[in-house]
Amino acid sequence: DVILSVKDLTATVDGNSILKGVDLEVKAGEIHAIMGLNGSGKSTFSKVLAGHPDYKVTGGSVSYLGQDLLELEPEDRSRNGIFLAFQYPLEIPGVSNLDFLRVAYNAKRKQAGEEELDAFDFDELVREKLDIVKMDAAFLNRSVNEGFSGGEKKRNEILQMALLEPRLAILDETDSGLDIDALKTVAEGVNTLANADNAMLVITHYQRLLNYIVPDYVHVMANGRIIRTGTKELAMELEERGYDWLMVEETAAV
């Protein structure tokens, strides 16, 4: 089962060419890591998949579960089972975390043609999921992410993921400056929620995240393209040797 198929994807921001031909295929049951130096285009790639309006796709294709992802509005991408971790870290004063989660969850049920859960049933469900992220129930009654620490926001994201049960989760960790606890939360969340029907795309420039998540594939992005694909050993090699040798080989190949 192919979940995501990206072919020769190019994209610009403010007229600057950032993605220069990304190819990637992700199948059900797989965990993929995308690594790369700062500025290589990792976050741009995840934002393009999310449908962020600042990013203009100029070529190539993205198919998600057999449909043209680029034709879907951002909301429909998430309703159809794409989860983007950076989509929610915004703070929403005055909206309780519980209400926010219920709206997101029910939107997805509606899309699937299922009946919405009432407040009582939803409360029960969310409490089961709290265990996965070892989150205190008190967080449910606070405003969304308001005054949450970085680690608490991360836990909250994983809680959203546990509730929404995405087919494709995209976690861009690059800019979040995660401490080791938050890193473990993300890793445990990914490991707990990964199954044969879904796929995880973990974007990181920290090799150390991969001490806790074992990806099936490791891709290296440089200059807006995936220049190398390997397994966990590639991540270890990058840890040991840095990125320069890859870039040299890449330049030599061009």
Ligand code: ADP
């Ligand atoms: P990464 O996540 O791998 O660090 P990014 O995707 O954030 O890389 O950035 C890739 C390149 O795109 C960088 O050179 C960055 O400066 C540029 N870029 C990203 N967003 C914008 C933007 N909104 N306007 C102009 N340039 C941008």
Ligand code: MG
């Ligand atoms: Mg980034």
Ligand code: MG
């Ligand atoms: Mg980022």
